[in-house]
Amino acid sequence: MSLKPWREIAIPHEDVLKGTFQQAEFAADISKVHQGTATLEYQDAALFFQRTFITEGMRLLLDSVVKRLAGKGGDPVVQLQTAFGGGKTHTLLAVYHLAQGVTAASKMQGISPILDAAGITELPKARVAVLDGVELLDLASKPRVYGKTTVKTVWGELAWQLGGESAFAKVAEADRDGTAPGKTVLAEIIADSAPCIILMDELVRYVSQFEEGKTLSGGTYDTQLSFIQSLTEALKGVPNAILLASLPYSDREAGSQQGIKALRALEHYFGRVQALWKPVATEEAFEIVRRRLFETVSNRLAAEEVCRAYADYYAANSSDLPPETQESNYLERLKHSYPIHPEVFDRLYEDWSTLPNFQRTRGVLKLMAKVIHRLWTTGNNELMIQPGSLPLFDSDTRNEAIYYLEQGWDPVLDRDIDGERAATTELDNARPLFGSIHACRRIARSVFLGSAPDAGAVGGAKHHRGIELERLLLGCVQPGQVIGHYKDGVRAMVDKLQYLNSANNRYWFDTRPNLRREMEDRKRRFDLREDVYPFIKDKLRFASGVFGGVHVFTPSSDVPDDWQLRLVVLPPEATFSKGAQSPAIDAATAILKSRGEQPRQKQNRLIFLAPDTDSIARLKDQVTSSLAWKSIVDDVKEGRLNLDGLQTKQASASLDQANEALGRMVRETFKWLLAPLQEAKPGKGIGEIQWDHFLINPAAVNRTEEIEKVLKEHELLITEWAPIHLAKMLQTWFWKDDATAVGALETWQKTCCYLYLPRLREADTLRATIAAGVSSRDFYGIAYGREGSRFQGFHFAQSTTPILDDALLLIEPKAASSFAATLAQEAADREAEAKGKENPASSTAGGSKAESTGGASSTTTGAGSAGTGSSSGSGKSGSAATVAKKTVFFGSVELDARKAKLQFSEVADEVIMLFAQNPNVKLRVSVEVEAELPSGFDDGVQRSVRENCNQLKFKNHDFD
Template sequence: MSLKPWREIAVPHEDVLKGTFQQAEFAADLSRVHGGTAREEYQNPVRFFERTFITEGMRLLLDSVVRRLAGKGGDPVIQLQTAFGGGKTHTMLAVYHLAKGEVPAGDLPGVPPILDAAGVTELPRARVAVLDGVDLLGLAGKPRVHEGCTVHTLWGELAWQLGGEAGYARVREADETGTAPGKAELAQLLAAHAPCVILVDELVRYVSQFEEGKALSGGTFDANLSFVQALTEALKAVPTAVMLASLPESEKEAGSERGVRALATLAHYFGRVQALWKPVATEEAFEIVRRRLFASIGDRQAAEAVCRAFADHYLGNRQEFPQETQEGRYLDRLIRAYPIHPEVFDRLYEDWSSLENFQRTRGVLKLMAKIIHRLWQDGNNDLLILPGSLPLYDVDVRNEAIYYLPQGWDPVIERDVDGERSEPWEIENRDPRLGGVQACRRVARTIFLGSAPHSVQLGANQLVRGLEQERVLLGVAQPGQPLGVFKDALSRLTDRLHYLNHAQNRYWFDTRPNLRREMEERKRRFHEREDVFPTIRDRLQRQFATGVFGGIHVFTASGDVPDDWLLRLVVLPPDAAFSKSGKSPALEHASEILRKRGEQPRFKQNRLIFLAADQDSVLRLKDLVRSYLAWRSIVEDYRDNRLVLDNLMARQAQESLAQAEKTVGQAIRETYKWLLVPGQEALPGRGLSEVQWQALSLNAGAPNWSQEIERVLKENELLITVWAPIHLARMLREWFWKDGVKEAPALNVWQQSCQQLYLPRLKDDGVFRDALVSGSDSRDFFGFAQGKEGDRYLGFSFGKRYAPILDASLLLIEPQTAAAYEEAQRLAEEGSRVPYKPDETGTTASGSGVSPRVVEDVAKGGGQAGWIVPKKRFYGRIMLDPVTAKKQFADVVDEVLQHFTVRPGIAVKIVIEIEADAPAGFDHDMQRTVRENCAVLRFESAEFEAGE
């Protein structure tokens, strides 16, 4: 059974309600309004809103609907219960008239403030579909005819109401067969007719008609439930579509067994949360006050269920609440104090009654009468009247409370506790998660009620001030609401409010401003470019490890970003932020750096990747940095004796600085979320396209930022760290082996990939070399040569494992050309081994051609006809200068050894001999060092000998 709020169970006395006026409502009928046959006060939008008191609950709902229809967020599916302030049908009518747009929303009484709060200047007219389960009861077994269009099912009716015949055509087959359409089909239907609102009432009544296993023209029981599930999912995919649906509060109201099952299933689909609540105890004085303020408790069983739910809630979260809530007698206190929470009485009787002019009973009665009057008038839907329920935004309630306090409390309440101009109200307006349960206002009210009298009595010298967190939670928490929301609100208030103090897990208000006001005033000292940007730059630089980048340049001018072969990440300043919608300063700034290095053109454009801030988050980051700098200056001034603080305030300053530093670090990660990667397309016959930018979002929660950037680039194939030779060969064929050119300088290929935005972006030249080595033993990709003389390739290699040196002489040869050259070499080599006996035609006796150079060599050597004997062994010896040995040996490798190693089938043996003579002898340390190093380098022998 769902729990009922106090106002549905407890009825206040007439004198408590005196001064309010609630005009008796006639039965509102949503279907009649939709059909145009309702009474004037419901049919006419202006008349309807003139009669409607927009409660806080209704305001929040209309706010969500307005945001949804305007494409600014809001919930896609909203479930209404009869406990929702203003009545479910009345609320649906408000949404109906607001969305229908027959009268501009700004002309409807009470609506403009909602539009202003949502930041909507003009609400678009929406298509409205009304699915009234009672009105549609006959549809289950008998189709409806709409202007030549016959509708059989709920989804057919929905489609027809949204789009007429065109809309119905989208679900015609599903409607005629009684099978539920899928999520995708419904999403398309909604998107085609968005913005749109779907109002669903008495759905359980309609669905419970269908017997399981029996098909009617309106479908089956399961088909209708499947339709609802698909519809709720489809609504999430359409940002300007919203559905409001009402369900019974209890299984008893659901009726039959099928109705109970339908209720449970529909409640699940609509995201319904079953509330749980906990018990409290009451003294005799509680009963006196309750009897004086309330005429009756209409449903004692329902009241006891609420109290028991509270008690269970406290027991189930025993670590979060005071110890007394774990005792069995606390349930009795709850029941006896109902509908007022015992904590309200405890604070009034234990704390407020200690004030000199606060009368123990009369003062409680007077204050509570004003509180209950306002809560009743505002449609408060809390299960009990808690400390967090106190309507301190109301002038009468506020004046009654501060009447017993000294001067100075009015600005405390107005700024830090309650009211439309208060900070808690502002925080909730910006954060729907907190605003949905009024978490900040409820926390602030609770702290005010529990701390104001103590601050008056003992002032700054009070040893124990304020409320512990567990008692704050006791004053705000209701069964079914997550405690984490209120903890977050408490943390947010501690960080933002001017009069709220915090120490040793206790919280209290005081009329003296806390350090926050000092911090806010100091924030104005810090300027954007002189203070804020350098701080952000310093924090950014600490965030990065180099990783795949040869350099990371944070807020660096174009002329200071090198134009070389290294991959570089350029982090743009905050004022060059990126936005996916509209003109982006980031792209202009990045384009300028991409085009030029200072005043010179930039050539290695494919070496730059950019990181930019999110334009929507920059203002918040700047503000957080200013707060951090302000807290740091306060702590530094205190340490240098330029600022006098008591121990409590000094500790608060240290804690605030630590929190601000942590918050800035997280905000930087959340703000700098856009990778901007330039690219171009080569269009056949039309040259190169304009530079095209890809914007990729980073995960702010990734533990290593550099690795996250590398992951995003690799997953989107914008950075290559491992390159298959097949891709290199394809690039060579497309861009280098064409127009009769059959070989390409490897170094030029690598350098072009660094320069041209239409070519693949490699991490470094090591990736390029690895691709060359990987493809060297295949005949499918490319051949190699270390240069070319005329038609002859020097150091030719094809289809054999090869470790090329990436220099200006290295050539990459097209495979067919390499194969043909290899065959020519083979034929020439075979021809060099036949007996040489020239005839008059200059050919061998066998008719095989011989190189003229071979003939010439034989003639010069006085050779006679016979076999040409090739030279098969080479031996060379060189003495190296000990001082320049390293350079000399490198020259030997480049100029001599390379000619042997690049040719397959040549075995090369290199032996290094070292002789060192020391007339005075080698000392012990040198001998030990040389022996150890020789052992590491695997010398075959390394011995020191005694001299003669």
């Protein structure tokens, strides 16, 4: 079942609904009731008790009154002394209607149980005398005339009201002379009028006008006090008469110094015989206000469901709310105060009631009547009326609230708290999560209700300024809402509002602008290009990682056009937004196509990082905030700005918070990775430049690693490459038009230039791929040069470590296989020839082999072949002959200067290594370099050659 809003369950009284209530109607005036001129709700006893909640204190008092009037005990004198607006006059009115007996007890709601408890069947009708100090003010100097009787004093007024002319006759002389009558005379008058009740209201106001040493027609200061003393003593002797007197609670309510003096004296005389009276408790105030402002709750079950939903929500979020919300009786508090949240009453009765002019009950009624009227007329559909519900945008409600506060709250409310122009409205409108629940406005209203009484007011409610976060949230959140949204709202407000202060997890508004106003003024001093952009650039720091260089806000002319992979961070105005032609694309394209005035060749070596369109404005604002806070902190340190201790701490804390938020915001803003590419198919041309875009995780610790990860995942950067992909690329773009070999270095360089080719991390990536594939017959062969149809330094299906230079060739597999077969055949032929030389055929008897051996035969036979008779001797001599071994080798070779590296490598492999294999060989290799230029060598060349020769340990070197 869905919860019903308060407006469907609790209907306000008609005067509240229509806004026809008058401020004076909230002020009970006992004199007007006594004279019969009060409004109906006070004049009519039945209506009065219908809208009056009988508190525990009032019940005890009425019990004492009925017992006293019935002669069954009770207190003769009761002093009502509570805080301003504590219900003293209202209580006197309850006694007045009860004692008069005009309306039957059964028609006065709540009276019958009191009579039953006192054991009284029918209460006797009593005479009632009302002495209202405000209404009697003029009596002190201006006598009153009742027919033929002239009354000059308050005791004369009392006698006249109790017994008319006969009673007045007993004090006529004292009235004429202004002297106080004795207690015997007063006791006689009271006894003759019993049962009777004397109600004194605002007595201090009347007595305080009598200055010491000054005589008025109504008597003197001393005679007034003497009269009170005699009256209180006289009442003790009359068992069915009672006096109720209300006195101010504090010196402030007493007014002048004379009033304070009168209060002290009256407290002394009443204190001798007074009975204690329990003031209105906060829980009872719930019912008092509800009865006065609302009709009976129409659907009690629906109201309880709402209250239970609140209690369950508080239990589920216990860590974020005040401890008392977890107590079992908090649900009962919700029920008792419904449809007004208990937190509203707590703030008004605990905080606002400490203000000089705020009356505890009357002030609450006046304010809440205006609140309810405005909420009703604007169609408020909240579950309960909370502190966050107060419509402070309404002029009547606002004026009622700030009436009790010091001057200066209007701009605070207009600028920071509520209304169309308030910063909270702007924040709510800017973020849907806030706007959907009016988060910032509700927070501001709660802070205002909980902190305004302490803003410069004398005698503030709390020792520590401000309202705690947990109590602030209690004033805002409703069942079903995410409490975290309000926490976010608080943080946003602290950063934005000019009159909101915070410290130690407490928040308060003040009429004095906080440091934010100073900060906002300073923000306007900073220039985007001179101050903001350099600041952002300083915050954009990247580890080198895969990039040979990172260029932040760098002009195209300063971005090198070389073989290094480079990250280009676009400037703040070059923003990117998904799904739209963005300035970032235009800026990146301009850098990609040219380096200053020259066309850019190595286009496939650039990756771009762009700021987010939606975030850049917030980043700029955050930067100016950080700069402004830093200037404030610096000025304080240098003595150029004077702040108190709290403000100094706030400035430093705000700077820390701004810098922390700035780092996070920089990462959240510069988050779009842009990679250029082109589509191309052989014979069909090359397409237009396209841009792949990817989001970079702003939470990544190492942004460079995160960028590399994204590029690798989407194959926009190759760090490890399979030989098959290299072979496929070569087959598509390089081995064509009868070209069977291509330079490896040329291949690398073209991948750096053309966007339709793979983007390799570095040249070593290609070299490693070549090394991995050359051991197979499936991909390619390699060589270090070519002369005619022959490859030099050829490798195919052999493991080797290639040297990536301009001599290295990548050979198409079929051509490599064919050349390998040719080499194999040549090797086989050489081997067969070598074997033929090592094993010549022996001569036959007919000399058939002699011709085939030719000169070899002659070189081996020598002189021994001349005669046959000595053949055995000559054969022995030939077999014993030995040839001496060579012990020294020397060789020199001239190398082609342009192929020196390749040719020297061959010399080293084919010659030098044969000697180096034997550790006993003493091997010495020297290199001679001779260069000649008819026009002469430049100084720079000479300097470089000499430096390099020195580094390479040349024994001698010089220029002629």
